[in-house]
Amino acid sequence: MADEELLVGGNTTVVTRVGDTVRRPSGAWTPAVHDLLNHLQAIGFAGSPRVLGVDESGREVLEFVPGEVGTLSPSAPLPTSFRTAEICWAIGRWIRDFQGAQAGLVVDPSKPWRRAPGTVLEPDQVIVHHDVSPYNTVRRADDSLVVLDWDFARPGHPLEDVAWAAWRWAPLMAGTWWHAEYGIDVDESVTRRQRENLGALLDGYNASAQDRAALGGAIAEQMVRHAADLEEMAQHDAAFAELIERDYARAARADAAWWASSSLRATLSGDH
Template sequence: MEGQVNAWDSVSPEELLQGGDVTEGVVRSGDTVRRPHSASSERVRSLLIHLERVGFAGAPRYLGVDDRGRDVLTFVDGEVARRPAPEWVASDDRAASVASLLRAYHDAVGSFGMPEVFDDASPIRPEGSPEPFPVPNELIGHRDVTLENVVFRDGIASALIDFDLARPSSRIDDVCNLLQWWAPWQPVEDRPEALADADACARAAMLVDAYDLDAASRSMLVPLARNTAERTWYSMRLRAERDGGGWRRMWDAGVGDAIRRRQEWLRKNQEALTKAVM
């Protein structure tokens, strides 16, 4: 039954799951994942229930809350690119399958609409941050399609995990996020070693084709990516100051400098990147 968890399952041995930058204390217990209750819990619960109802198989199932107040999800078995990223993240076929999975997610989440529970999910605009690029919200985007948040089976992307950053968004917002990590649209010094030699233009062209992104949206990808990078510096600084924890650790480790480098890389390469995705 929705919202129920078998009592026997709550006492299974627990294994700490690595890879997250922000959420701590995520464990595997038997065939389930236990996550500390957070501000995003109700949003994630409603989203995962919708995805199950419409038959989307590429996400965990929400099971309920355990006797310690943790959210309980199904454990999605398969390969995940833990750090340091394995060599297989450079596979074009694998990357293309991530784009196809993201398209399938968008098609499935479209009927979810914009539930009220997501009203407080949109990020605030910190002082000094530029205006957001004018892209209307059309669905609940995943917004965190990192190398670590995709589960593969037999070399094919089979599931997205970690929906904590899901919020009102657009298809191209998520595609920009996809390009940041899987093309990857960032300077060589900030890429995982496995992607250091990747051709960001060729990979981007392959990814937008695999997603089957329309021509009008393709024309907005580079300016949206630049705007997002500019705004991310301010939002990351705010979260480090306001929320601390993993956000503070990332900021102290130099993520702000990495974002500045990405801004410059996008500026220098905007002409080639635009040509590649059109």
């Protein structure tokens, strides 16, 4: 085995690089995820990593995707290129293209998804990534985007990824703690930045009037559901228990409370 390089940025999973590959722990959900990623590769979708198999330690092996990664922490704020309306538009288009690339996907109901074991794909559903966030995104040299970390992919409503991405990319967050990490200048209009980013993401997704009308509630639902999911997983997983200790669930509920009365919701109806 070649030397392994620990890749930083993840909160709950130890990920290493070996040459041009990435090694990640596998789970009961990995076969279903690999079926999805293999389908995306087969139809030519370039926005997801390529599956290379499983190594002798039982870890999944994926291609290493070179490029700029949207790591996010107080010590490593988002790269400048991840703070623009242009990349928010591109994320919206990535979600639209990802959903379109699922045409012809055959889901094996015997292969469980994480957080949704045994779930089948209903006619009005798509496979939802469930964490289309800056810290899971690589921007290649040609500006194309690859989204990583598919462990929580599972069937759901098409707007779920749009709502999550709006939360994380606009971003739609309460308070001011995140301003430095997202590169907010002290003299900048935070609301204007959020409105422009949210509008760009929806335009990239080509959101319909019906989508926009439903999105306000969908965003709030993602925030509240995320808090509940973290608390449930923390009961049997130390990595998620640490996230609870770091106030991730509390912050998500604070975002939901702030979003309920935010003037930014007018952006959803096109009043921006």
